[in-house]
Amino acid sequence: MQALRTRAACAARRARPTATTTTTTAPRTSRSYASESHGHDSHHHHHHHAPEVAEGLGPAFYVFAAAVPASYLAYSISRPGPDGEESSFSKWLRSFDYFNDWELRNALRSNMIEQAAHDKHLLNYAGKSTHVELKAPELLYSGSPWNVPAGFYPNLDHVTAHYHKQAVEEEERKVKLLQAKARAQEQEQKQETS
Incomplete structure (x- = not known):
């Protein structure tokens, strides 16, 4: 688009009448600008123009130009026939097996959903283990390696039993609350209802 504007501006400049071509108009006064004078010699006016760059219309123009006939083609093949028969696009889609096996796919999806629901109920409502899992049970029996007589580590089974009993009581309390x-x-x- 920039190339079209540039060319239009050049054509408009060339079409303007100048003082030498028309005799009835008053001669134009020339103005000097600082950008036009190069150095101290202002008698020689050297006009340096920017180099001409051939700019194309850009990819957006071509994409738009291709989209117009493509959209018309897509519209025309998606419309049903004059007597109500299927469009050519629908006929082409029916040639694939994927669109013909919809009953089988629906049955498989239904089976998967039912199996997922069964598994969810199985996992959510199954009886929970009363065993209290410790992340590191060996830490209960570990101790300082200094100033401990050989073979002397306290028996901490009563501690494990205490926490196991506490967990069982907590589970019973939750069950009673839910009931x-x-x-x-x-x-x-x-x-x-009554």
């Missing part, structure tokens, strides 16, 4: 909530919801539902 109480379930009973309360059942009673609310019975009251709403």
Whole structure:
């Protein structure tokens, strides 16, 4: 687009009448600008023009020019026929196996969703292990290597038993709380239905 503007500006400058070509107009006064004078000699006016650069129209112009017929072609092949038959694009898509096996794909997806729901219920509602897993059980029996008589490490089984018992009590408390909530919801539902 820049190339078109540049050429239009050059053509407009050439089409202007100058003082030498018309005799009825007053002669133009010439102005001198600082950018025109080179050095002290202002009698010689050397006009240096910028070099001509051949600029193309750019890729956007060509993309737009190609998009117009491409969009018309896509529109025309996607329209149904005059008697209501399928478009040529639909016929071409039906030639692929992917679009013909939709019943099989739907059955496979349904089976996968049902299996995922089964697995979710299995994992969420299965009985939990009462074993308290320690990240590093060997740390219970480790101690300072200095000032400890050989073979003397305290037996800390009672500590493990204490925390195991505490975890069991906490799980029982949670189960009782959930059962109480379930009973309360059942009673609310019975009251709403009656």
